C-alpha cells in the first residue's frame with residue numbers, strides 16, 4: 054500500500070476530511086489504520102490518525118509521512134468506526150472524537166524549536182548566541198523567548214540563519230527501572246569470587262547473591278538486600294559478571310492496597326430473577342439493553358459481579374462504569390476483591406502516567422475488566438462480553454465539552470457491535486430510560502426489596518419554617534438534633550448531607566442588600582472561610598473579603614448560605630463531643646484524601662460524616678443508622694426542567710446510605726417546601742408515582758422524554774454580536790425545520806455572562822426532524838471561519854443535561 058489517508062490534528066471544517074500522504078518505502082505494509090503519524094501540513098508538522106491505506110491516490114502531488122508515532126494501532130477498527138459515529142452524532146470534529154477515546158498521554162504536544170538553518174553553521178551566528186547552538190543543538194522557542202539574548206536570536210531568524218521547526222512531542226513516558234542480572238555462569242561467578250581480595254566484601258556479597266538466586270533483581274532492591282553501593286555493582290558490570298538493563302514497569306496506584314478475596318454470594322430470589330435474562334443474552338451472544346431498577350441496597354452490585362464472572366469464563370471482557378465520585382476504595386474493593394489483578398481502574402484521580410499504564414494493560418489484553426468513570430467506555434478491548442453502567446441517572450456520564458457524548462449511547466453502540474448485553478442500573482433511573490423500558494425498548498429488571506428483606510429507612514420530613522416559628526435558629530431541627538445525640542450515645546454513626554449544587558455561600562450586605570458578584574461573570578462570588586477570600590466558581594476570579602459594604606459602607610456585610618465549614622462549627626457548638634469528618638472540595642483536593650477520610654470513617658474514628666454531593670453515593674457502612682439532609686430544596690430552584698427529578702434522585706440516594714446492614718436506618722430531611730412532590734415521594738420511596746407525576750409535567754411542557762432537545766449557546770465579548778448571531782441562528786432554524794419543531798429564543802442564558810463573554814441561547818424542541826443534523830452542521834460550517842478568527846463561540850448540545 055503506497056498511500057495513507059490521514060485525519061490531521063487541526064480543528065477547522067476544511068480539515069475534517071482526510072488527506073492523502075505517501076507511505077515511505079520502509080513503512081509500507083507496516084502502517085495500518087488507527088496508527089498515529091506526524092505529517093507535514095503547510096509549513097507545519099501535525100499529528101494525525103491514519104484512517105485508511107490504499108494503492109491509489111486521486112491527489113497529484115502528495116507529501117510523505119514524516120514520522121510514525123505508534124508501532125501498532127492505538128485505535129482498532131471498531132473504535133475508528135465509533136469515532137466516525139461520534140463525529141456525526143455529536144457534531145464534533147473527527148480529530149476531537151479520536152482523541153477523546155485515548156488517554157491524555159497520547160495527545161500530541163506541539164513544540165516549536167529553533168535550530169540553525171540547514172545551509173548554515175554556527176559560525177554564521179552572532180558570537181553571543183553561538184554556544185547555544187553548537188553541536189547542532191536545538192532551543193525550545195518558548196525558552197528562547199525568555200532568554201536575555203532574544204533580540205539577537207530574532208535578528209538571526211530574520212537573517213535566515215536560524216529557523217523555526219515544529220515538532221510533535223509525546224507525553225507518553227513509560228516508567229522504567231534499572232534491573233541487574235548475572236550474565237556469567239554460576240561457575241564463573243564462583244571463580245571470580247574466590248579470586249577477590251579479602252577487603253572486597255561488598256562485591257563478594259553481591260556475587261554470593263547471584264550464585265544463590267537465579268532471577269534478575271531491581272537495582273534498588275539489590276542494594277537493600279545485600280547492603281552494598283552502586284559502585285560495587287558497577288565494578289562487577291564492568292567485569293562482565295553482571296548486566297544492567299532498563300525494564301518497563303507499570304505504575305500501580307493500588308500497589309500498597311490489599312484486597313481481601315471475596316466469593317460469589319448465593320443470590321436472593323429477586324436477584325436470581327434479575328440475573329437470568331442477562332445470562333440468557335450472554336449465552337445467546339445477543340445485544341440487549343437491560344434497565345435494572347433496584348432500590349438502594351437491593352444487591353445490584355452482586356448481580357454485576359456474577360454476570361461479569363460468566364463473561365470472564367467465556368474468555369471475554371467487561372466494562373463497568375461508575376460515577377467518578379463513587380469510585381471510592383469501597384467500590385474498587387468490590388471488583389478487585391472478586392477479580393484480583395484482572396481489573397484495571399480508570400478515574401480522574403490517577404496521574405497521566407498511571408492512566409496510560411492502565412490503558413496499556415487493557416490494550417494488551419493483560420486485564421479483562423475495567424472499572425472506571427465516563428471515558429472508560431472507550432476501553433480498547435477487542436472482545437467485549439458485557440457493559441455495565443451503574444447509577445445510570447448520573448449526569449457525569451455526559452461529557453460537557455466536545456465531543457458531547459453520553460456514555461450510555463456509546464455503551465449501546467459498542468454493545469451492538471460486540472453483540473453483548475448492556476446493563477443500566479439505578480435506584481432512580483432517568484425518566485428517559487424508564488420510559489424506554491416501559492415501551493419495551495429496554496428490558497426492565499426490578500428489585501423491589503433490600504437484600505434479606507431489610508427495611509428501607511424511615512424518612513421524616515421536617516418543615517424548617519416551623520422550626521423558625523418555634524424559635525429554633527440553628528441549622529438542626531429539634532428532631533435531627535435529638536437523633537444525632539442518640540446515635541452518639543449508642544456508638545452508631547451518622548451521615549450529614551449538605552446539598553451544595555446550585556447553591557453557594559454568597560456575601561450580602563444586611564443594610565442595603567448589596568450582593569458581591571464577579572466582575573466578569575453574572576454570578577455571586579462564593580465565600581471561602583479558609584483564606585478569607587471571595588471566589589468565582591466559573592472563571593476563578595478572587596478578591597479579599599471586604600470589611601465594609603462596597604456600596605453603602607455598612608460594616609454589616611456577611612456571608613449567607615451554609616457551607617460545610619459552618620455546619621462543622623455549629624456541630625462543635627451543639628454537640629461538642631461529636632467527632633466529625635468533613636468531606637468537601639477543600640478537604641479532598643489532595644490526591645488520596647478522599648479515600649483516607651472514608652477509610653477513617655469506616656474504622657469508626659468519627660461519629661459523623663459531613664459532606665456534599667460526594668458522599669451521596671455508593672457508600673456502604675455497617676453502623677450508619679442516621680442520615681440527615683440539612684437543606685433538601687436548594688436544587689429545586691435551579692432554572693432547569695430536571696430540578697425535581699434531580700432532587701428526587703439525590704434524596705433517594707442519600708437516604709439509601711442508612712440502615713444497609715443489621716441495624717435499621719432513619720432519615721431526616723429538612724426543607725422549606727415540605728409539600729413538594731419530589732420530597733414527599735422520596736420520603737415514601739415511591740419511584741413509580743414520581744415517574745408518573747413527572748412524566749405528566751414533561752408531557753404538558755413538551756420536555757424529554759416526550760420531546761428531544763437541542764441547546765445552542767452563542768457567546769461573544771460584545772453583547773450585540775452574541776445576540777444578533779443567536780437571532781440569525783434562530784431564524785435560520787425556523788426556516789429549515791418543520792412547523793412541528795419549536796424554536797425558543799434567543800434568550801440570555803441562565804448565567805448571562807461568564808468570563809466577560811455574553812451568552813445567549815436557543816432551545817429547539819422536536820420529535821422527528823429529518824433535516825435537523827444537516828441544518829446544525831450548516832450553522833457550524835457557516836460560522837467556522839469567524840469562530841477560528843474571532844472571539845465568537847457557538848456550542849451545539851444535542852440532548853443537553855446542563856441548561857446553564
Ligand SMILES: Nc1ncnc2c1ncn2[C@@H]1O[C@H](COP(=O)(O)OP(=O)(O)OP(=O)(O)O)[C@@H](O)[C@H]1O
Pocket residue numbers: 318319320321324347348349350351352353354355479480504671673709713
Ligand atoms: N445475595 C446476597 N446475600 C447476602 N448479602 C448480599 C447479597 N447481595 C448483596 N448483599 C449485600 O447487601 C448489601 C447491599 O448490596 P449492594 O451494595 O450490591 O446494593 P446496591 O443495589 O448496589 O445498592 P446501592 O444502589 O444503594 O449502591 C451489600 O453489603 C452486599 O454485600
Ligand SMILES: [Zn+2]
Pocket residue numbers: 571572573574589590591592593594808
Ligand atoms: Zn467570574
Ligand SMILES: [Zn+2]
Pocket residue numbers: 562563564565566567602603604605606607
Ligand atoms: Zn450595603
